[in-house]
Amino acid sequence: MRHDFGYFMREGVGNLFSHGFMSFAAIGITVACLLIMGTFSLVAYNAEKLLETLQSEYEILAFVDEGYNDAQTKAVGEALKKLPNVKAVEFITREEAMEAFEERTLDDYMRAHIEPDMFRDRYAVYVNDLNTVNQTAKAVHDADGVDDVRVDEDIAGGFILVRNVAGAVSLTLIAILLVVSVFIISNTIRLTTFDRRDEIAVMKMVGATNWFIRWPFVYEGFLLGLLSSVIAFGLQWLVYATVAKSIAAADTLQFLRTVPFAEIWRPVALSFGAAGVVIGVGGSLTAIRKFLQV
Amino acid sequence: MIRLKDVEKEYENGTYALRGISLTIEDGEFVFLVGPSGSGKSTIIKLLTGEILPTAGRVVVNGFSLTKISDRQIPLLRRSIGVIFQDFRLIEKKTVYENLSFAMRAVGASPRTIRSRIPYVLELVGLEEKADQYPHELSGGEQQRVAIARALVNNPYTIIADEPTGNLDPARSLEIMRLLNRINELGTTVVIVTHERDLVNRFHKRVVLLEAGQITGDGIGYDAR
Ligand SMILES: Nc1ncnc2c1ncn2[C@@H]1O[C@H](COP(=O)(O)OP(=O)(O)OP(=O)(O)O)[C@@H](O)[C@H]1O
Numbered sequence: 045m046r047h048d049f050g051y052f053m054r055e056g057v058g059n060l061f062s063h064g065f066m067s068f069a070a071i072g073i074t075v076a077c078l079l080i081m082g083t084f085s086l087v088a089y090n091a092e093k094l095l096e097t098l099q100s101e102y103e104i105l106a107f108v109d110e111g112y113n114d115a116q117t118k119a120v121g122e123a124l125k126k127l128p129n130v131k132a133v134e135f136i137t138r139e140e141a142m143e144a145f146e147e148r149t150l151d152d153y154m155r156a157h158i159e160p161d162m163f164r165d166r167y168a169v170y171v172n173d174l175n176t177v178n179q180t181a182k183a184v185h186d187a188d189g190v191d192d193v194r195v196d197e198d199i200a201g202g203f204i205l206v207r208n209v210a211g212a213v214s215l216t217l218i219a220i221l222l223v224v225s226v227f228i229i230s231n232t233i234r235l236t237t238f239d240r241r242d243e244i245a246v247m248k249m250v251g252a253t254n255w256f257i258r259w260p261f262v263y264e265g266f267l268l269g270l271l272s273s274v275i276a277f278g279l280q281w282l283v284y285a286t287v288a289k290s291i292a293a294a295d296t297l298q299f300l301r302t303v304p305f306a307e308i309w310r311p312v313a314l315s316f317g318a319a320g321v322v323i324g325v326g327g328s329l330t331a332i333r334k335f336l337q338v
Numbered sequence: 339m340i341r342l343k344d345v346e347k348e349y350e351n352g353t354y355a356l357r358g359i360s361l362t363i364e365d366g367e368f369v370f371l372v373g374p375s376g377s378g379k380s381t382i383i384k385l386l387t388g389e390i391l392p393t394a395g396r397v398v399v400n401g402f403s404l405t406k407i408s409d410r411q412i413p414l415l416r417r418s419i420g421v422i423f424q425d426f427r428l429i430e431k432k433t434v435y436e437n438l439s440f441a442m443r444a445v446g447a448s449p450r451t452i453r454s455r456i457p458y459v460l461e462l463v464g465l466e467e468k469a470d471q472y473p474h475e476l477s478g479g480e481q482q483r484v485a486i487a488r489a490l491v492n493n494p495y496t497i498i499a500d501e502p503t504g505n506l507d508p509a510r511s512l513e514i515m516r517l518l519n520r521i522n523e524l525g526t527t528v529v530i531v532t533h534e535r536d537l538v539n540r541f542h543k544r545v546v547l548l549e550a551g552q553i554t555g556d557g558i559g560y561d562a563r
């Protein structure tokens with residue numbers, strides 16, 4: 045028998061409206077679940093992005109032993125390059141270090157009185173992975189000809205924590221909330237099947253196939269999920285844009301660069317749509333499992 | 339054709355409802371299935387519609403072997419049978435016409451077939467005038483005639499009725515039996531489960547008597563066996 049899309053869709057929509065309030069409540073809860081999942085995923089994503097930028101800018105300063113000549117200094121650079129997790133090393137002369145300092149400092153008195161001798165030759169060491177930056181710093185410190193190192197562990201550590209926590213929390217939340225919303229949708233549809241038990245009995249009696257009986261409920265679940273994801277996507281956009289704007293406006297949070305929503309709306313829409321459909325169809329399949337038997 | 343061979347049915351709770359039933363009903367026959375309460379009449383009906391399986395023996399209905407039937411074939415078996423119950427089982431929210439079109443739609447009938455078939459069936463049961471009424475607006479006899487129309491609408495080989503007149507007064511009951519008789523004359527096999535001895539005696543038809551899960555009589559007329 046051909047798939048009578050129009051008929052199943054009409055019946056599915058009819059089911060939605062036959063339980064207007066229940067459908068409304070199910071959509072509301074599913075939207076909330078999707079929003080929570082989306083928000084945590086976006087926080088994790090932004091933390092990850094920020095970390096990537098931070099990683100590329102992050103440097104370990106390795107100060108070269110004062111007594112080393114040029115050739116020895118060069119050898120130190122070669123040795124540092126071979127350490128694990130080191131992406132690149134850059135040699136900075138004391139003159140360059142002084143210029144950089146002059147650019148950064150606002151203190152005119154200091155600027156007038158500093159001398160290159162106050163600085164030391166150094167290597168800026170860039171890493172591949174911020175997670176293990178402490179070990180890398182230690183290895184750099186232990187390398188021959190390195191007098192001292194300077195690292196900004198705290199900032200890196202903070203971001204790694206945020207990224208890891210947001211990542212773990214969003215995974216856990218997604219798992220829990222998926223189950224919750226599937227359960228909610230499933231209950232809504234179970235209610236419709238209960239409402240339609242006379243019709244289902246008649247359909248079975250006259251010889252309708254199981255799938256003919258099930259399809260309207262699958263469409264009902266599909267529509268519930270899709271509607272939820274469309275609403276959740278709109279709200280997510282709003283929330284994201286608002287939060288991003290206030291972060292950009294806050295003086296203390298300037299360093300938090302957020303990814304503009306316009307850059308990521310496609311994958312976000314796709315994820316919401318997919319999650320909505322999985323929840324909706326999953327919910328209806330759970331609800332109609334009991335009709336698998338003839 | 340319906341054929342039962344040494345059929346036994348023991349329910350999960352241990353009730354032994356059928357104790358070795360062998361029965362053949364040829365195409366075009368009109369058969370009353372009678373017997374005291376609890377003798378296993380409804381159990382036979384449920385076996386014929388594939389609702390339950392026998393614990394022993396063979397059941398063949400319109401070419402489907404019920405002991406070997408797959409889940410996918412059950413709908414096809416049911417399309418070859420029209421079932422009628424004591425309690426009508428109409429959909430209250432649907433009009434007479436919608437009840438019939440729903441049953442046709444459920445087996446994939448096209449809107450065109452539906453439009454041409456329903457008036458014919460409604461005329462057969464004498465309800466042309468009531469097409470747009472709801473079940474609760476009809477008398478019990480009329481509701482049962484709608485149920486008969488629904489059983490007929492997909493043009494089955496066999497009509498199976500489990501106490502179709504159980505809820506009706508004697509005059510309505512007679513009407514329903516006459517209608518089923520007429521449907522039989524048009525070529526459909528009819529099997530009727532009933533308690534009503536007087537009614538059965540008004541028709542000169544084959545009667546199968548069931549007692550305690552066994553067939554104890556099979557012949558023309560209730561009292562003649
Ligand atoms: N689902 C069931 N589970 C257990 N026992 C059942 C079940 N259905 C029927 N029975 C038992 O099987 C026996 C036959 O029941 P059945 O319904 O076939 O009788 P019947 O002849 O139709 O009776 P009635 O005239 O009262 O409708 C009875 O003893 C009944 O209690």
Ligand SMILES: [Mg+2]
Binds near residue numbers: 379
């Ligand atoms: Mg019975």
